[in-house]
Amino acid sequence: MNSANRLPAPMGLLIDRDKPLTFSFDGQTYQGLQGDSIASALLANGRHLLSRSFKYHRPRGPLSMAGQDANTLVQLPREPNVLADTFNLENGLRVSGQNFNGSLDNDRDAWLGKFSKFMPVGFYYRAFYKPRGMWKVWEPLIRKKAGLGVLDLTFQPEYYDKAYLFTDVAVIGAGPAGLQAALTAAEAGARVLLIEQQPLLGGSLTYARFDIDGVRGEQLRQELVSAVQAHANIQVLTQATCNAWFADNYLPVIQGKRLYKVRAQQCLVCSGAFDQPVVFRNNDLPGVMLTSAAQRLMKLYAVKPGQRAVVLTGNDDGYLAALDLHDQGIQVAALADLREQPGDPALSSALAARGIACHAGTTVYEALHEAGMRHVSGVELRKITGQGQVAPLGVTLDCDLLCMSGGYMPVYQLLCQAGGKLDYDDDNASFSLSGLPAHLRVAGSVNGYHRLDNVLADARRASAAALASLDLVAEQGPAVLVPETPVNVPWPIFSHPKGKEFVDFDEDLQVQDIINATRIGYRDVQLVKRYSTVGMGPSQGRHSALTTARLVAAATGRSVGQTGVTTARPPFEAEKLAHVAGRAFDPYRQTPLHKRHVEAGAKMMPAGIWQRPAYYGTAAQRDACMQAEARHVRSKVGIIDVSTLGGLDVRGPDAAELLNRMYTFAFLKQPVGRSRYALMTNEQGVVIDDGVCARFADNHFYVTATTSGVDRIYQQMLKWNAQWRLDVDIANVTAAISAVNLAGPDSRKVLQKVCHDLDLSAEAFPYLAVRQGTVAGIRARLLRVGFVGELGYEIHVPARHALALWDALIEAGKDYDIKPFGVETQRLLRLEKGHVIISQDTDGMTHPAEIDMGWAVSRSKPFFVGRRSLDILEAQPLKRKLVGFSLPKGSAQPLEGHLVLKGADISGNVTSCEYSETLGQIIGLAYAAPDQSQPGQRIPIRVEGGEVVQATVVSLPFFDPDNQRQEL
Numbered sequence: 001m002n003s004a005n006r007l008p009a010p011m012g013l014l015i016d017r018d019k020p021l022t023f024s025f026d027g028q029t030y031q032g033l034q035g036d037s038i039a040s041a042l043l044a045n046g047r048h049l050l051s052r053s054f055k056y057h058r059p060r061g062p063l064s065m066a067g068q069d070a071n072t073l074v075q076l077p078r079e080p081n082v083l084a085d086t087f088n089l090e091n092g093l094r095v096s097g098q099n100f101n102g103s104l105d106n107d108r109d110a111w112l113g114k115f116s117k118f119m120p121v122g123f124y125y126r127a128f129y130k131p132r133g134m135w136k137v138w139e140p141l142i143r144k145k146a147g148l149g150v151l152d153l154t155f156q157p158e159y160y161d162k163a164y165l166f167t168d169v170a171v172i173g174a175g176p177a178g179l180q181a182a183l184t185a186a187e188a189g190a191r192v193l194l195i196e197q198q199p200l201l202g203g204s205l206t207y208a209r210f211d212i213d214g215v216r217g218e219q220l221r222q223e224l225v226s227a228v229q230a231h232a233n234i235q236v237l238t239q240a241t242c243n244a245w246f247a248d249n250y251l252p253v254i255q256g257k258r259l260y261k262v263r264a265q266q267c268l269v270c271s272g273a274f275d276q277p278v279v280f281r282n283n284d285l286p287g288v289m290l291t292s293a294a295q296r297l298m299k300l301y302a303v304k305p306g307q308r309a310v311v312l313t314g315n316d317d318g319y320l321a322a323l324d325l326h327d328q329g330i331q332v333a334a335l336a337d338l339r340e341q342p343g344d345p346a347l348s349s350a351l352a353a354r355g356i357a358c359h360a361g362t363t364v365y366e367a368l369h370e371a372g373m374r375h376v377s378g379v380e381l382r383k384i385t386g387q388g389q390v391a392p393l394g395v396t397l398d399c400d401l402l403c404m405s406g407g408y409m410p411v412y413q414l415l416c417q418a419g420g421k422l423d424y425d426d427d428n429a430s431f432s433l434s435g436l437p438a439h440l441r442v443a444g445s446v447n448g449y450h451r452l453d454n455v456l457a458d459a460r461r462a463s464a465a466a467l468a469s470l471d472l473v474a475e476q477g478p479a480v481l482v483p484e485t486p487v488n489v490p491w492p493i494f495s496h497p498k499g500k501e502f503v504d505f506d507e508d509l510q511v512q513d514i515i516n517a518t519r520i521g522y523r524d525v526q527l528v529k530r531y532s533t534v535g536m537g538p539s540q541g542r543h544s545a546l547t548t549a550r551l552v553a554a555a556t557g558r559s560v561g562q563t564g565v566t567t568a569r570p571p572f573e574a575e576k577l578a579h580v581a582g583r584a585f586d587p588y589r590q591t592p593l594h595k596r597h598v599e600a601g602a603k604m605m606p607a608g609i610w611q612r613p614a615y616y617g618t619a620a621q622r623d624a625c626m627q628a629e630a631r632h633v634r635s636k637v638g639i640i641d642v643s644t645l646g647g648l649d650v651r652g653p654d655a656a657e658l659l660n661r662m663y664t665f666a667f668l669k670q671p672v673g674r675s676r677y678a679l680m681t682n683e684q685g686v687v688i689d690d691g692v693c694a695r696f697a698d699n700h701f702y703v704t705a706t707t708s709g710v711d712r713i714y715q716q717m718l719k720w721n722a723q724w725r726l727d728v729d730i731a732n733v734t735a736a737i738s739a740v741n742l743a744g745p746d747s748r749k750v751l752q753k754v755c756h757d758l759d760l761s762a763e764a765f766p767y768l769a770v771r772q773g774t775v776a777g778i779r780a781r782l783l784r785v786g787f788v789g790e791l792g793y794e795i796h797v798p799a800r801h802a803l804a805l806w807d808a809l810i811e812a813g814k815d816y817d818i819k820p821f822g823v824e825t826q827r828l829l830r831l832e833k834g835h836v837i838i839s840q841d842t843d844g845m846t847h848p849a850e851i852d853m854g855w856a857v858s859r860s861k862p863f864f865v866g867r868r869s870l871d872i873l874e875a876q877p878l879k880r881k882l883v884g885f886s887l888p889k890g891s892a893q894p895l896e897g898h899l900v901l902k903g904a905d906i907s908g909n910v911t912s913c914e915y916s917e918t919l920g921q922i923i924g925l926a927y928a929a930p931d932q933s934q935p936g937q938r939i940p941i942r943v944e945g946g947e948v949v950q951a952t953v954v955s956l957p958f959f960d961p962d963n964q965r966q967e968l
Contacts, residue, residue: 005044005304007328010218012302013206014199023093025074026104038084038095039065039072040301048286049374050074050084052100054148054537055508056113059373061286063505063543065293065300066198067573068274070506070538071284073148074098080149081538098149105374113500121513121532160257160582167193167235169466170251170264172242172414175203176452177444177459178270179224184463185268186233188472193262194228194236195253200300201225201238203272204445207292207299209320210452212350214327220452244570245414249439252571259579266439266466269415270459273408273445274542276488278312278338281496282367283404284505287376291321291403298328306330306401310379312364314338314406314489319347321403326354333397336362336381338406338492343485363494365390367402376402387491387554407488409546410446413568424549426559429488441466451484493547503551504544506537514548518555525552529566538574541566591643592738592802600820607823608708610644615822622824627917629821630828633790634918637744638821639809642794643802646691646710647733648703648717654726655701659693661724662717662865664848666858670695675770675783678703679856680713685847685869689713690838694770694783702770702781702796706838710734720865738802741785742809743792743829745968746816751775751793753812758782767967776808786966788829789959828914831923834884834956840896841882841911841925847873850927851882852956880908881933884958885941885951887922889915892943894951900928901940901948907932910941916958923958924951 006012012035019034025042032041039050039062048061050072060071067086074084075098084095097104169185171178174196182194200206205221228234240255242262251262275290277283287306291313297303308331311322319342322335334357341360342348351358361384368378379402382394410431412422421435432448443462444455457479464474495501495511503509509532517528525548528534534548535541541548545565553563587609594611597604602613603622617625632638650658659667663678670676675694682688689712691704705713714732721728742751748760758765758773765771771782781796797805810818827837836842836851847870848857857870887893893913900908908927915922932939935955940948955961 005046007298007302007304009302011298011328012300014300015302017302021089021091021093023089023091023095025095026097032089034089036089036301037065038074038082038087038089038093040085040297040303041089042084043297043305044301044303049104050286051097052104052107052110053284053508054099054506057100057107057109058113058284058508059110059286059375060284060505061375062289062293062297063277064275064290065296068539068542073538075149078152078155080151105372110373117499121509121517158257158578160259160576160578162259162261162582162584164585165193165235165253165260165262167191167262167264168470169193169266169268169463170195170242170249170262171268171270172251173197173203173270173272173411173444173446174201174228174236174238175270175272175444175455176205176220176224177272177446177455178203178268179228180456180459181268181270181443181463182234183224183227183231184460184474184476185467185472186228186231188467188474190233190266190467190470190472192231192234193264194234195240195242195251195262196236196238197241199239201228201236204292207295208317209295209324212320212323212346214320214323216452241573242414243572243575245417245440246570254575254579257578257582259582266469267441268459268462268466269440269442269446270444270462271411271414271446273410273450276406276409276492276546277543278314278364278404278406279493279495279501279503279511279547280364280366281494281498281501282369282373282376283364284500284502285367285369285376285402286374287400288367288402288404291318291405294401294403295321295324298324304328304330305403306399308333308399309401309403310364310381310397310399311335312338312379312402312404314492315408315487316343316347316485317487318403318405319344319351321405322351322356323354325401325403326356330401332356333399334359334381336364338363338384338489363390363492364402364404365394365494366496368396376400384494388493388495390494406492408445408450409542410448412446413540413572415440415442415446416568417570422565424559424561424564426490426561428486429490430486439466439469449481449484450487451482454481454484457481491550493550503547504534504537504539504541506539506544507533509534509544511551514551515555518552523552523556525549525563525566528552535566540568540573591641592799593641593643593740593806596803596806597641597820602820602822605823607644610707612641612644613820613822614824616820623915626822626825626828627915629819629825630832631917632817632819633744633788633821633825633829635745637742637746637750637813637816637818638825639806639813639818640741640743640821640823640826641738641806642741643738643799644707645734645739646705646707646713647737647739647796648705648710648714649731649733650701650703650717650728651731652699652726652728654728655699656695658717658721658724658726658728658730659701659703660861661863662720663693664857664864664866664870665693666861667693667695667701668861672697673770675768675785677856679848679853680716681848681864681866681870683866683869685866685873686844687838687842687846687848687851687853690836692783692785694781696770696772696781709838716865736799737796738799738805739794739796740802740806740809741787741792741794743786743788743790745791745965746813746818747791747793748968750809750813750816750818751795754808755782762968776805776812778805780805786963787833787835788826789833789957789963790829790965791968792966827912828916831912831914831925832916832918832957832959834925834958836882836925837912846882849874849878850880878930880927881930882911882925883928883933883939884954884956885924885926885939886919886954886958887924887949887951889921891922892947892949893922894924894926894941894943894949898944899942900926900932901942902929902932907939919958923954926951928953 015035063069072084100107102108168190202221249264253260365382382390443459461479597613605614615625754776783794907929913924
């Protein structure tokens, strides 16, 4: 590492000088420091060329040093397209360039830039479709050149997860505005979540200069950060990106390998502003960077960005950056101001005192370069004579660093996603936001304030408004704002006869490309975006949207305010599929009987959000425990906790009508005191849930639903009835009611010992009947159902009485050797009866005919949800069918998901499979082709290791086909 490129303390807020790291880039070994990014470490070693551009393979180096551009995309062994300016350096890390032919330094495809006039914007739309058939010739060549990086096909998925956060106020951005807003809200008693994308709190306070002396920024940062970190009401997330805004302040926040799902009552966006480049010839060379990037390199990483610099600015911040460069030993050859004079005259004096020449009303017309274009070597300065016009002659200066800032554009993406409108004032080149939801506010630079005192005052104002909506009062009085000097110049764009003045670095788009798009007829900025692909690269228009709007406005004779900027859509930055697919942390619930299950030695398992006993015994004894429990239920009596079943009370004059419309069966004439199987489909005719509808009175139904589906079914009922407006009340009583199922030949005998006010005989209480009575002195609803295929009773009681009910039944069953059984055993027993489990034996496309549920669909009623789709589906030939199959004991046992074959094709998959000791064979359910579904046919199933077993299709149910046992 070249120590001459490292600056002394206090520079380097992020690095640890005592912890050197070794890494390699393109096969060459380098040394960095703990806290470096890949880019900062390479620049510290004098390496500026990090990547090649997408289209012309031009050399590129860091532009923003904040992950806001695609200039630093590199390849890691396991991941392509990594932003080197934000990826933390690791010891032993192997990094390489990408998108080059030959080597990064000597790219054989760099000649493409010399033929740019033959590849104008949109040329591929018009060049490759003729003569007829030529696309087949061009396609492989284009595909070979297109694309960035190389995927690691041996990559093993890593652990990602999700978590949930709830807060009174979410503050997006921890710059001066965000820190002040968070403190104001927290001091008033609000719970605050502060979200910052960078590793340090402070935003611009960590790198920018705010006064000539250069002391205020760091002092204010330490003061605000200390106060925030010490406040009990503030939770801080650093290196976290709020990636979108959705309705009601739903904020997906990505931090590392976790996706936080945040809900906030009030949201304050203090996201700041993006530094904007100036457009001139060769403005993309390595060594040409934003002024904020150079300041980040010095303040955060103690890296000297160059030896001799030129600063090009359209605001006073460029002067302050020049002072920073000078103070760190970098020779500032000149400062070129796009304006005629700075807003603060003292800045000119400060530069003059340091011997820095200032060129007013001047721009860089062209950046000069060394051989191979690997680095900037100088600039040509010319006086500005009009909009985009310069004098015919200028002055040339040598430099190895060019810092530029054409102004600032608010980080508006989240706000426009919320429905806000970004407005532009052409007279003073300023932005404003309007149309935001009432619970979303902005403060600081994103709101158009750049002077530090104004930023802090605006933050207090916005926070006070949010507090008022929470019925809280801010301690400080109203904010006072003072006039500001404009920070943007109206036209920082200077086209060159030789081109290569880049508007969009991601897509290698030049000024003429945007103008040509308008000449072809694409006058709307949204159409220009789609035709030219401007703003569609990784940077998503952060540095090209404003320039594009200006060019389109000028080319079409309109103002920028009339033209507008391109639409901002989520996500704010690229997110991995792993974040979306990562494990979700569900609510954890236990039934009131959980303690009894643990005492009995249950092996617990998740069922939806609930914990349920899988079986009673150790994991090593799973199969033996299941078979023993199943044998006991078949021969004696067992008891299972079914409290997790969804429970819905439906009451009112239209209760039967609602169920008649929601479910496929008919319920209008269902007798009181009877239950009926209930199958539900969605509008596409897909099976989504099932349960039992028990009618206890003309206007009262008690409906069960699946454990994992009840919340969705409840929502569906509410949604549909909001349209139908039936006279009915729907209550989700799942948590209020607990239930147990007594099952087995002796279940009636056990129940008779604790239920004395009901006649439990088969004649008085037949199969599918329902009754209300008392069990062990507890008011209960009793349902005679047979999911496991045995004489059984579901007993539903208020949840607070569940333990008493369980204990009473266990005591009453001692004479009959009652034993508890678990969910895994229940699933084996139901499989023997051929009963399907929704979402296990069905999927997102299953309709009733495929699972032989046509008997559960009423053909006489005119409507139910999904009826029209079902009629269409049933009029078509079946494409698959759920069948039962069996295999001899000792065969290789199929697992759920194993494939059913038909010749060389896949015709289905296994959905359930277990060994049944009762039947002495392996049994299961699987989808197969219709012509494979006849009993007695053999279907091949590919199992573990690629072995194919020949299963026999069996008529369902496997056990007790006449249902004699459950109707005793």
